[in-house]
Amino acid sequence: MVTDNPQGPLDELMKPDDITAAQADAARWRYGFFVVLAGIVAILVAFGAAVFATGQFAALFAGVAGVIGTIMGAYFGVQAGQSGKARVEAELARSQEMVVRLAAYVGTANAPRVIEEVLGRRRS
Numbered sequence: 001m002v003t004d005n006p007q008g009p010l011d012e013l014m015k016p017d018d019i020t021a022a023q024a025d026a027a028r029w030r031y032g033f034f035v036v037l038a039g040i041v042a043i044l045v046a047f048g049a050a051v052f053a054t055g056q057f058a059a060l061f062a063g064v065a066g067v068i069g070t071i072m073g074a075y076f077g078v079q080a081g082q083s084g085k086a087r088v089e090a091e092l093a094r095s096q097e098m099v100v101r102l103a104a105y106v107g108t109a110n111a112p113r114v115i116e117e118v119l120g121r122r123r124s
Contacts, residue, residue, distance in 0.1 A: 025082070025083070025086060028079070028082065029079060032075060032078075032079065033075075036071055036072065036075045039071055040068055040071065040072075043064055043067055043068060043071075044064070047060055047061070047064045
C-alpha cells in the first residue's frame with residue numbers, strides 16, 4: 001500500500017508547473033500592458049493629427065475617450081478573468097493531488113466503505 005509521503009515525486013513535478021504559471025501570468029500582464037499602451041499612443045497620435053487637420057476638438061475627443069475606455073476596460077477585464085481562472089486551476093490541481101494521495105492511502109480494500117461514509121450511498 002502506498003502511504004502519504006510529503007516529499008514524493010508528485011511534489012517535485014508540481015513545483016515547476018507552479019513557477020511556470022506564475023512566470024506566464026507576469027509576462028501576460030507585462031506584454032499586455034505594453035500592447036495597450038502602444039494602442040493608446042497610436043490613438044492619441046491619430047487624434048492629434050485629426051484635430052490639427054479639422055480643428056474639431058470636442059467631437060473627436062468624445063470618440064477618442066470612448067475608444068480608450070473600451071480598450072482599458074477590455075484589458076483589465078481579460079486580466080481579471082485570467083487571474084481568476086488561474087486561481088481555480090491551481091486549486092483544482094491541489095484537489096486532484098489530494099484525491100490521488102487519499103485514494104492511494106485508503107487502498108482498494110477500504111475504498112467502498114470510505115466512499116460510502118464520505119459521499120453517502122449511490123443513488124440509482
